[in-house]
Amino acid sequence: MVxxxxxxxxxxxxxxxxxxxWSDVLGYVRKNITEVEYHTWFAPVKNLxxxxxxxxxxxxxxxxxxxxxxxYLKLLEDALRSLGAQDPQVSFQVLPAAQDAxxxxxDPPPPPSVPAPRAPAPTFTENRKVLNPKYTxxxxxxxxxxxxxxxxxxxxxxxxxxxxxxxxxxxxxGLGKTHLMHAVGHYMLERFPGKRVEYVSxxxxxxxxxxxxxxxxxxxxxxxxxxxxxxxxxxxxxxxxKERTQEEFFHTFNALYENxxxxxxxxxxxxxxxxxxxxxxxxxxxxxxxxxxxxxxYETRVAILKMNAEHNRIDIPQEVLELIARxxxxxxxxxxxxxxxxxxxxxxxxxxxxxxxxAKALSNVFAPQEVKVEMMDVLRQxxxxxxxxxxxxxxxxxxxxxxxxxxVAQYLIRELTDHSLPEIGQFxxxxxxxxxxxxxxxxxxxxxxxxxxxxxxxxxxxxKGQDDEDSDA
Ligand SMILES: Nc1ncnc2c1ncn2[C@@H]1O[C@H](COP(=O)(O)OP(=O)(O)OP(=O)(O)O)[C@@H](O)[C@H]1O
Numbered sequence: 310m311v312x313x314x315x316x317x318x319x320x321x322x323x324x325x326x327x328x329x330x331w332s333d334v335l336g337y338v339r340k341n342i343t344e345v346e347y348h349t350w351f352a353p354v355k356n357l358x359x360x361x362x363x364x365x366x367x368x369x370x371x372x373x374x375x376x377x378x379x380x381y382l383k384l385l386e387d388a389l390r391s392l393g394a395q396d397p398q399v400s401f402q403v404l405p406a407a408q409d410a411x412x413x414x415x416d417p418p419p420p421p422s423v424p425a426p427r428a429p430a431p432t433f434t435e436n437r438k439v440l441n442p443k444y445t446x447x448x449x450x451x452x453x454x455x456x457x458x459x460x461x462x463x464x465x466x467x468x469x470x471x472x473x474x475x476x477x478x479x480x481x482x483g484l485g486k487t488h489l490m491h492a493v494g495h496y497m498l499e500r501f502p503g504k505r506v507e508y509v510s511x512x513x514x515x516x517x518x519x520x521x522x523x524x525x526x527x528x529x530x531x532x533x534x535x536x537x538x539x540x541x542x543x544x545x546x547x548x549x550x551k552e553r554t555q556e557e558f559f560h561t562f563n564a565l566y567e568n569x570x571x572x573x574x575x576x577x578x579x580x581x582x583x584x585x586x587x588x589x590x591x592x593x594x595x596x597x598x599x600x601x602x603x604x605x606x607y608e609t610r611v612a613i614l615k616m617n618a619e620h621n622r623i624d625i626p627q628e629v630l631e632l633i634a635r636x637x638x639x640x641x642x643x644x645x646x647x648x649x650x651x652x653x654x655x656x657x658x659x660x661x662x663x664x665x666x667x668a669k670a671l672s673n674v675f676a677p678q679e680v681k682v683e684m685m686d687v688l689r690q691x692x693x694x695x696x697x698x699x700x701x702x703x704x705x706x707x708x709x710x711x712x713x714x715x716x717v718a719q720y721l722i723r724e725l726t727d728h729s730l731p732e733i734g735q736f737x738x739x740x741x742x743x744x745x746x747x748x749x750x751x752x753x754x755x756x757x758x759x760x761x762x763x764x765x766x767x768x769x770x771x772x773k774g775q776d777d778e779d780s781d782a
Contacts, residue, residue: 337388362659363398394657444491452609469571473598480602483642716747
């Protein structure tokens with residue numbers, strides 16, 4: 310009987326981010342059913358977390374439970390498979406009435422043929438975006454790739470309207486432009502809670518303008534954008550070719566600038582490379598400071614992953630973070646996605662984090678990487694398998710179970726790594742003859758003790774990054 314104590318505590322932590330898994334699952338489901346079905350059945354489901362490798366979903370009554378089992382189980386399993394689950398498992402729990410009442414109307418859901426109500430066109434107030442609470446200066450890892458942009462953002466946050474106006478940040482997708490803009494917003498609101506901060510994408514600005522023209526609400530539109538203390542506009546390159554929006558933005562810019570209000574713009578390229586941008590706007594964008602963000606180098610990528618893991622309270626070994634950082638090199642959003650994928654994979658397959666597991670989790674998305682097994686990897690896996698902390702296995706304890714786990718770890722390290730007997734001995738604080746004895750002891754027991762043989766086989770496959778199905782085939 311294999312028990313996973315360290316894994317269980319990891320899973321408890323993983324539950325905190327199982328929301329990420331659930332949103333990915335919902336994204337997959339939504340693409341495969343009608344909107345009506347989605348809103349009827351999936352929108353009210355409560356994600357109860359991942360328990361022992363199974364995604365547990367809360368539904369309102371036994372009717373819904375049965376309906377899900379019959380109609381959506383396969384779809385949910387496919388969704389989990391797309392996230393890397395080898396043997397996807399989904400279970401349903403009927404929620405207690407109180408939670409149920411909060412989640413759903415009491416009548417059975419209407420049949421999926423009811424047409425979806427058409428949402429009214431959004432007005433500009435509905436388009437308003439709030440700042441992402443995660444995008445603060447504290448959560449921003451500074452490296453050689455972004456230190457200038459970071460310093461400029463900080464200077465602007467400390468002296469809005471005075472240091473650099475506008476601040477123009479450019480760089481490729483997913484490198485932290487929006488994060489830095491929001492960080493300035495948070496900083497300003499913390500120091501001056503009464504200030505007005507507006508974050509808007511160029512697309513939303515354009516839509517707001519179109520709606521304002523259509524609804525004859527230009528005065529409100531202008532009041533809204535020209536009365537702020539800090540205006541953050543994302544993806545300003547999308548102004549290209551939109552003459553009416555450029556015209557309106559030009560006046561917004563002037564009104565704010567003349568009143569010493571801070572403007573921060575982000576773009577995927579510098580102003581001079583934005584085609585069909587009016588000369589007067591381009592020159593204004595160049596009045597302040599133009600700074601770029603580059604792709605992060607390896608150390609910064611590891612630091613970002615580490616911060617993310619800590620933020621989500623996931624205890625993940627450094628060498629696994631390093632493997633992910635080597636795999637994803639250019640885009641931080643993808644880097645974070647890769648971390649989530651590894652966490653989802655290990656939680657859905659009920660296996661502890663290791664480099665082999667991470668390589669496997671990422672192999673569908675990125676080019677597979679050759680993983681060299683390290684002594685620490687083997688020790689961790691054996692510890693999880695034998696349900697005891699790694700330090701106990703490396704310690705001096707003589708209890709039978711501990712001795713057996715220690716011998717298995719030494720046996721597997723000898724088999725799966727290039728380390729010599731003295732090196733293995735040193736790792737365990739023992740001499741090479743003890744390791745030799747351990748190896749012959751395990752070899753002797755293999756074949757005789759079926760439980761031990763199965764455990765060693767399973768560990769060997771895991772360390773090589775092969776799943777159970779592969780080896781059974
Ligand atoms: N230096 C950093 N430290 C920590 N997290 C970062 C850093 N840079 C980016 N990120 C994270 O990477 C993700 C993508 O960042 P962001 O959305 O700011 O990118 P972007 O450059 O605005 O991309 P796009 O051009 O697609 O809008 C976010 O989750 C953000 O928190």
